[in-house]
Amino acid sequence: MRDDRTPPANPKATEERTPAAQGPAGGPAAPQATATRTAPAAPRAGAEQAAAGRPAAATPAAWLIVAGLFLAAFNLRPAVAGLGPLLEEVRDGLGMNGAVAGLLTSLPALCFGLFGMAAPRLARRLGPGTVVAAGMAAIAAGLGLRAASGSTPVFLLFSALALAGIAVSNVLMPVLVKRYFPDRVGAMTGLYSTALALGTSAAAAFTIPLADAGGGWRFGLLFWALTAAAAVPVWSAALLRRRAADRARERPDQRPAAAAPPAAPEAPLRLSRSPTAWSLAVFFGLQSTAAYITMGWAPQIYRDAGVPATTAGLLLALVMGVGAPLGFVLPTLAARMRHQGPLAAGLGACGLVGYAGLWLAPAGGAWAWATLLGIANCCFPVALTMIGLRARTSQGVARLSAFVQGIGYLISLPGPLLVGILNEATGGWEVPLAFTTCLLIAQIAVGLRAGRDRCIEDGD
Incomplete structure (x- = not known):
């Protein structure tokens, strides 16, 4: 199964020159992208259909892509969140x-940081949709096999397999949004x-x-392998539909399109030198730190204060559940803002009040x-939205996403x-x-800088 890999007429043309990109605040794309949009080109894969002047959401199998994004995102955290309640068992x-x-x-x-670095290279070779489909299969296999494991090393090995699938999918979700829905970055980021x-x-x-209900911890872990497996056929169907659409556009009775003129060579992106x-x-790392501290220690803080264990679990579910409605609204809001820093600061301020409450009462x-x-945990979808806005092309988003999430x-x-040690x-x-x-406080400060209206291609 391959993903959107029809070679362009110009051998030097790459996905990085697709016209779907736009500026960080919904503004016009770079001049080079505009030139690519107007120049006639040979038939391309469905991912690059915007070159024909159609919006990305109108492509064949768009609804399958939407369903695939939803199912893939749903399965990116149960491997982690489902283990904590059963860790003692x-x-x-x-x-x-x-x-x-x-x-x-x-x-x-650790796995998110290490395996996520490989996602851009895999996406260039196989296509991001294919890699995400394989990631869902790895999650399903890893979770299923670890539930059946009889020893600690095997349990850790298959946990790492599932987490590797999550890691590459983490990185490529913003890439898929930029590639298939470039004019709806906020809405689609909100969806996933x-x-x-x-x-x-x-x-x-x-x-x-x-x-x-299933008789033990093994079924509790196995269930989430089944939900991950459900995402694989959806992605497979979407990719097959796109390949069929590509073959239909390549019928011999169609007029051959003129080759696009060679684009000017682009300066390589040096993300390690990009402020x-x-x-x-750093913003992504600090908000992830806050989220992991909350998930790992907030229930214990409540229990040490006399809150029953069952109630403490419900409180954690509330912390996680708040992100569902807000996660749909905030990315759209962030995409409409020229500077997302104030939004990141406001969410951080809610966290400061929450920490003060845990301290005092x-x-x-x-x-x-x-x-x-x-x-406060909704800084995560805002950070994902900023990744999609800080690069002009889907290939740039892939590299930026891997860099940001890996580090x-x-x-x-x-x-x-450290929180456990200090306690x-x-x-x-x-x-x-x-x-x-x-x-x-450091997260708020760096979020104000990360939210500036900049693109990595501009050399900031």
């Missing part, structure tokens, strides 16, 4: 010691951000009931603090671990909350 069932359990909780961010939040909250809320890329990477205002922390997830690795050393949550407050 998994440890008992496999004889896993505390050190390995700690490694298991840090494995997602909502699906991601729904998948996360569903895994947090339903994994234990599923395990109880915009680094600002986005964790049980008394538990539901209010959970709501505020859920709002960002590595930045997030030590945060949750153990001090016997309370005051110092850990002070630490997370400092990180959130």
Whole structure:
């Protein structure tokens, strides 16, 4: 199965010169992209159909792409969120010691950072849709096989397989939006951000009931392999439909199109020297740190304050669930803004109030603090939207997404671990909350810079 790989008439033409790109705030594309739009070109793959003057959303199988985006995003977090509630049962069932359990909780961010770096190269060779379809298959296989594993090393191995599938899909979701829906970046980012939040909250809320109904932790983990498997045929159908549409456009009775004139050589993107890329990477890393700290430690903070365990789990589900409605609205709002920094700062301010509440009255205002922390976690869809807006082409978005998420997830690795160390050393949550407050202030500051109206191709 291949994805949108019909060679252009000009051998030097690449996806990076597709005309679908537009400026960071919905403005006009770069002059080179405009020239490509008006020049006649040979029939291209469905992903590049905008060259024929049609909007991306009107392409064949567009509804399948939308369904694929939703299903893929839904399956990007249950592998992580579904394990936490059953971690004690998994440890008992496999004889896993505390050190390995700690490694298991840090494995997602590590895999997201390392495997995500390979996504752009895979996408160039196979096409982003094919890579995401393979990623869904890897998630399904990894989750299914780890649920059946009988030893800790095998459990870790298949967990890494599932997380590798999540990592490449993480990176390529903004790329697919830019490629297939370049004029609807905000709306489509909102769609898959909502699906991601729904998948996360569903895994947090339903994994234990599923395990109880299925007779143990293995079924609780296996269920999420089934939802990932459901995304594979949808992507397969979408890719087959596009290949059929491409073959129809290449019928011999069609008039051959003139070759597009060679484009001027472009300066290579040096993301390691781009202030915009680094600002986005640090912002992504700090918001990921805050999210992992909240997911990992907020229930324990509530329980230490006297909140029952069941209620603490529901509070975590609320934190994750708030992102569903807001995740649909905020990307569209962010895409319409010329500067997304104030939006990032406002969301961060909600987190500061939530941390203050956990410090002063964790049980008394538990539901209010959970709501505020859920709002603060919506920096994630805003960060994804900014990735799509900070590059003019889908290939640029691919490279930027890999750079930002790869470095960002590595930045997030030590945060949750340090919170646990500080809690153990001090016997309370005051110092850990002070630490997370400092990180959130830094996140607000770098978010203001990352939200500036810049594109990495401009050399900022």
